[in-house]
Amino acid sequence: MFLFLSKLLPVFLYPLGLACILMIVALVTLWKRPRWSAIAIFLALLVLLLASNGWVSNAVVRSLEWQNIPAAELPQAPAIVVLGGGVLPKNPPRPWVEVAQEGDRVLYGAKLYREGKAPTIILSGGRIDWKNGGPSESQDMAEIVEAMGVPKSAILQDPTSLNTYENAVNVKKILDTKNIERRVLLVTSALHMPRSIAIFKRQGIEAIPAPTDFLVTEGNLKEQDTWQGKLLNLLPDTGRLGDTTRALKEYIGIGIYRLRGWL
Template sequence: MFFILSKILSFLLLPLLYIFVLLVVAFFSKKPGLKRKCMAWGLALLWIFSAPLFLNLLAKGWDIAPAKLQPNKTYSAAIILGGFAGDGNTGKGAFNWAADRFIQGVLLQRTGRVKKIVISGGNGLLINNGFKEADWVKSQLTALQIPDSCILLENQSRNTLENASLTKALLIKNQQQGPYILVTSAFHMRRSLQIFKNRGIDVIPYPCNYLAGQGNISFFDLIPDAYVLNTWSIYIKEVIGFGVNYVTGKG
């Protein structure tokens, strides 16, 4: 039930949904006062949620900086959270815009910073299409000649809460000792740390796939960008999710 509610809430939190409603009301309303107010609010929100400035300010405060890894130390495992691959509309599998999670996890293993790679991810779609992210990712690791002995899979989780619970059980079963390096997108790291630490899993943040907040603020950050609208939706979901987990004791 919580999984379904979270999907519905994610849709209801889309800024573009409310901007669209305001502009539709402004277009069809026969009341001049309501028409002006809805048009003004709609355009104002459209600018706020499409100008990089405001998103970058949020990201600078929300994203967590990577922790410094101890020099010359090899950690037992890097936990790579799913969400960076899908069926690719063909059922064969494909990487998506968050593929930097995979890249950074592989680099940690290849450079000797971790012994094992833990892939945590099943199918997060509301209507499961049968695709198992972790299983497909394992095939990609095998193609890169990473031995099976260095790979641990958890292919049942649908969200971050399940990532943490099922990964903990997997680590205990395979007698892996922490601390572990947690690899996920920068926007997702704060909520992931909250959940993993709540489950008693000792993790070190290793954020990647930065979507915003990089570089200095400039005049161009005031110019609307369609990319920013979608990215706002991602951050809003994370902030609300963090708050809900805190209130409900899940994180």
């Protein structure tokens, strides 16, 4: 139930959900409280315009993504840990497993293995029954990294974790069971890295950040210096609305995890 509520309740705090609530308030108060209705409409519009604004979106996303950028080349470690969340199951009409928006995680993890950064790669991620369904995400990730040249003998799986806390707990068990030192290269989306690092460290694992899937790059920031970029940043954009929502999701997740004592 916690997992379901953790997906459901924050929806009403995200820009789109909050705007919808404000529009419902506007409809309810339209006839008897027209001033309240106007205020609700104004607030809904303001929320959407701010959340889809280029400067706002980049600033909120960057505040998380740029916290753990490696200052030098990544060191070698006993294992590479790749967190799930970026692979789609082989559900018809898909001919094979596919990478989603965060699919850079599994691709980057395989790349690091092939560069000799670690002798073992741990793929961590289950699959929520009522969301996509199918085999565990770790199994789907294994298919991809094997196709990229990672031998099956080097792959360990955590097929049951359904959130970042369970990722860390299960990876700790795998490391201890296999007598692997608790020092890993942690691969996940840059946006997700601050929460992930804190959780793994709380479990006694020395997690070296290996972020990928950056939404904001130096190129994005340079675009804002041109008049074309400045103009486009002022206009509403669904992509930026989605990026802002992802960042807010992480901040809410950090707050919830802190309240539960997981950080």
